[in-house]
Amino acid sequence: MRVLVLGAGLLGVTSAHYLQQLGHEVIVVDRHATPAAKARGLVETTPDPDAARLLQQVAARQAEHLGWQALGRHVRRRINRVLDGAFGPSSHQKPLEHLVRFGAYSRASARALRDEVGVPTGARGAGLLSLYTDERAFQNRMSGQPRWHALGCEERLLSTAEALDLEPALQATRVAVAGAAHATDDAASRDPAQFAASLVFLCRAAGVRFLTRHQVLSIEERSGRVDHVEALDASGRRVRLEAQAYVLALGASSVVHSEKLGIPMPLDFQREYILTLPILDATRAPRMMLHDRQGRLHIRRVETPAGDGLRVSRCVRARREDEGEPDSDRFDAMLRRVEALLPGAVDTGRAAFETATLAVPRNGLPMIGKTRLRNLFLNTAPGSRNWIRACGAGKSIARIVSGLRPEVEFAFRRQ
Known part of the structure; x- marks a missing residue:
């Protein structure tokens, strides 16, 4: 199956690696000249201007309802504490528990990647x-x-x-x-540059295609599916990109497209x-x-x-x-x-x-999983500084796109 990954940050590159390992034809699209450019220190970490404008608009809309949202969160916390006291710990897992488990899975995935195919995770530090x-x-x-x-x-x-x-x-x-x-073995104390460069090399060697200097303009839907993606190539020409499945891994810029498609991304x-x-x-x-x-x-x-x-x-x-x-x-x-x-x-x-x-x-968890469009999948974590989660996220979304069950218990999006 041909899969188009939108975004060549660490989330997009790891997604591409694991998708290719599962037998897919993978194409990765990104506006930068080099895959994983930010992680490799090759560009300034400035946001997409379109994403920045939309985030400001989203912030203004959310601010109008801030009081009611804060009250709702306070009431839910009080109810959960009462129920926990009366009946013991709730079976509903807290976001922190999901993060701890997902972090452990991601670290194990990174170590396996290093051991199996020789990708270093960076110099071992004091942690x-x-x-x-x-x-x-x-x-x-x-x-x-x-x-x-x-x-x-x-x-x-x-x-x-x-x-x-x-x-x-x-x-x-x-x-x-x-x-x-x-x-x-905490990734926060490590430099992701070497990891990113090695992973890009592996992807290219395995046949993953990178369309760099391509700006994603829009994701067009038809009959509950993504029909195609409109983009500008390096020469400024409008191009049409088609695939059987699409992975949205544009970080904060994903909000631009999810907003237009009516896909909720609570922030x-x-x-x-x-x-x-x-x-x-x-x-x-x-x-x-x-x-x-x-x-x-x-x-x-x-x-x-x-x-x-x-x-x-x-x-x-x-x-x-x-x-x-x-x-x-x-x-x-x-x-x-x-x-x-x-x-x-x-x-x-x-x-x-x-x-x-x-x-x-809003719940602190990376957004990974399905959307209301049957062939569009999310793999994004706006604002995340913990780059090691890219390994667990990329491996999980590759399995979800392939119709396989993820290997870790996590709050994956169902639609």
């Missing part, structure tokens, strides 16, 4: 250290460890002393550390705050990626034109009531937290500041 500075939060995490372990979570829980010994940069911290969770909007800080003392800077659970900060070492630095980010849900709060206040709070966690490690006086608006799935 991800999730810090808990609230004793009650850490105790809750410990009590849930058997459940997370059963779902495939590979994190190892550490005492305060073990955490400080594992990451020496924390020994000078002015924040009380209650404990930590250490993931030795929330977040504002991401990013600090880049020069390192003053390398011995005080962390070796591994840190996730400050209570401060809600992600901290990792990066190379900048000026030398080694720390990249610190935090995402905040975009809400109308927050519009009057200056960005400077949030950045100041982040700087204070970094100084408390890692005193003397960075030069806060030379911090660089960035902000970005992200569209993320």
Whole structure:
């Protein structure tokens, strides 16, 4: 069967690889000159202008109903807590449980890809250290460890002393550390560039065709199916692309087309705050990626034109009531937290500041599965920073397109 994959990001490339492995003829369409260009650092990570405009329109419409949606979510949470207390844990799995299981499946898929066909997942690093500075939060995490372990979570829980010994940069911290969770094989601490380049090479060697510099204009439907896709080629000519099945893997740009086709993609909007800080003392800077659970900060070492630095980010849900709060206040709070966690490690006086608006799935889960159009399938995760999920997502959507059952239990879309 000929399958047209719309989008050559990591989700599109992994989808193409696994579809080809299942015997399909695969064509991948993308507006960039190189497949997986963003993951390989070959283009700026700027969004499709059309997608950005539509996301703003979607945000405005959703804001009109924000109050009722928030009230509905609050009522549902209260009802679920009452039912759980009366009858025990609900059989309906929470999004976090789906993410834990799906993450474990994706990591196993990435390792299998490396072992079976020689695709490296990147240099092995020290992993991800999730810090808990609230004793009650850490105790809750410990009590849930058997459940997370059963779902495939590979994190190892550490005492305060073990955490400080594992990451020496924390020994000078002015924040009380209650404990930590250490993931030795976490993809967030790795560079996806080498993985992406190797996977593109494998796809081409296996016969996958990449139509680069092709801008998808529209997805045309007829009688409950996709009839064809209209696109502009590298010369600016309008072309018609046809296949038996189509995979929509355009990230946030998928919203443009799903909106026109009447396919729901419930989204929330977040504002991401990013600090880049020069390192003053390398011995005080962390070796591994840190996730400050209570401060809600992600901290990792990066190379900048000026030398080694720390990249610190935090995402905040975009809400109308927050519009009057200056960005400077949030950045100041982040700087204070970094100084408390890692005193003397960075030069806060030379911090660089960035902000970005992200569209993320409302329930936090990647959108993978079927749509109301019988031959159109979704594989998209707007705003996702966890690139390793591409392996599990690509393998799963390839099986769904092929009429096979996915290998992992997950909240796949049914229509």
